[in-house]
Amino acid sequence: MTVLVTGGAGYIGGHMTLGLIDAGEQVLVLDNLSTGFAWAVQPPAELVVGDFGDAALVGRLIRERGVDAIAHFAAKIVVPDSLSDPLGYYDNNTAKALSLIRSAVEGGVKHFIFSSTAAVYGETSAEPVAEDTPLNPISPYGRSKLMVEWMLQDASRAYDLRYVALRYFNVAGADPKGRLGQSTPRATHLIKRGVQTALGRFPSMDIFGEDYPTRDGTCLRDYIQITDLIDAHLAALAYLRAGRESVTCNCGYGHGATVNEVIDVVKRVSGVDFKVNHAPRRPGDPAAIIAKAEKVRETLGWRPKRDDLDEIVRQALDWERRLHNRLGEPPDAV
Numbered sequence: 001m002t003v004l005v006t007g008g009a010g011y012i013g014g015h016m017t018l019g020l021i022d023a024g025e026q027v028l029v030l031d032n033l034s035t036g037f038a039w040a041v042q043p044p045a046e047l048v049v050g051d052f053g054d055a056a057l058v059g060r061l062i063r064e065r066g067v068d069a070i071a072h073f074a075a076k077i078v079v080p081d082s083l084s085d086p087l088g089y090y091d092n093n094t095a096k097a098l099s100l101i102r103s104a105v106e107g108g109v110k111h112f113i114f115s116s117t118a119a120v121y122g123e124t125s126a127e128p129v130a131e132d133t134p135l136n137p138i139s140p141y142g143r144s145k146l147m148v149e150w151m152l153q154d155a156s157r158a159y160d161l162r163y164v165a166l167r168y169f170n171v172a173g174a175d176p177k178g179r180l181g182q183s184t185p186r187a188t189h190l191i192k193r194g195v196q197t198a199l200g201r202f203p204s205m206d207i208f209g210e211d212y213p214t215r216d217g218t219c220l221r222d223y224i225q226i227t228d229l230i231d232a233h234l235a236a237l238a239y240l241r242a243g244r245e246s247v248t249c250n251c252g253y254g255h256g257a258t259v260n261e262v263i264d265v266v267k268r269v270s271g272v273d274f275k276v277n278h279a280p281r282r283p284g285d286p287a288a289i290i291a292k293a294e295k296v297r298e299t300l301g302w303r304p305k306r307d308d309l310d311e312i313v314r315q316a317l318d319w320e321r322r323l324h325n326r327l328g329e330p331p332d333a334v
């Protein structure tokens with residue numbers, strides 16, 4: 001039995017690959033290396049460089065490698081980019097996902113794990129936000145992912161396919177063993193930008209908006225440690241293989257931190273008091289997104305083990321230092 005991991009050379013997919021290897025699974029990674037790195041796929045996982053929307057390739061891999069489950073991570077994920085390039089996002093995240101789901105159905109793959117996102121909720125007054133909250137994504141990114149949830153829902157009713165869709169809140173941190181972390185060039189994530197600024201890669205960082213209706217005016221997010229998130233995927237795989245019903249669950253801790261609070265932690269943990277600029281709101285950002293986090297515990301039996309923002313930031317810092325040594329010093333690549 002092999003698990004096909006699309007996007008397995010990227011940040012979250014790469015940690016899934018590690019988690020599967022650690023669990024003794026056979027792992028086949030399919031990644032076009034548009035943002036991932038071949039070095040992130042460590043043996044015994046095998047990397048096939050290609051596109052998950054290439055039905056002929058995916059069909060062949062399913063047939064020849066005994067794939068019983070697909071974990072689908074490959075996606076474009078930058079919310080502001082999705083506003084300027086919506087069709088690119090719908091093509092990659094939605095149209096190609098349709099092709100992948102069809103390949104799964106036609107190839108007899110019965111288990112599908114989908115990387116969804118809290119962006120499907122959009123601007124919501126519910127806090128924390130439950131899975132049955134009305135969905136109102138405000139960015140093409142969120143919509144491109146929500147359409148995949150709908151396709152999976154319909155496909156699982158019509159065909160012999162069961163899925164777990166996991167709606168990620170803000171994923172952060174790195175492998176506690178130091179094997180991998182967030183390596184995406186020009187990443188825009190708050191913690192990544194924070195630790196890069198602390199390490200002097202940028203002279204300063206921006207706070208996007210300080211007039212939100214939150215406790216200090218900056219956006220509130222639920223930061224979940226990457227290895228905890230991967231544990232939810234491993235639980236999802238076991239759940240599907242046990243023949244259970246399709247389900248959609250939030251992945252978050254149920255509480256969060258504001259942008260100001262995160263920056264304070266980065267400054268304290270790094271010991272660097274870097275410069276912060278007061279910038280306008282970033283388009284597409286909801287004020288607050290906190291997970292209602294019971295369903296993933298009740299359904300998949302998941303328990304968080306690393307709910308600690310200091311530790312998350314420490315891991316991100318450690319990884320940033322390692323990445324710097326690995327990649328040398330290309331100014332726009334780290």
Ligand code: UDP
Nearest residue numbers: 188189190193205206207208219259282285
């Ligand atoms: N943010 C910020 N400065 C940055 C990067 C992010 O103020 O350099 C804010 C962003 O506007 C959002 C929060 O930090 O309110 C989290 O952003 P991130 O891109 O990490 O994740 P998102 O919540 O957009 O998925």
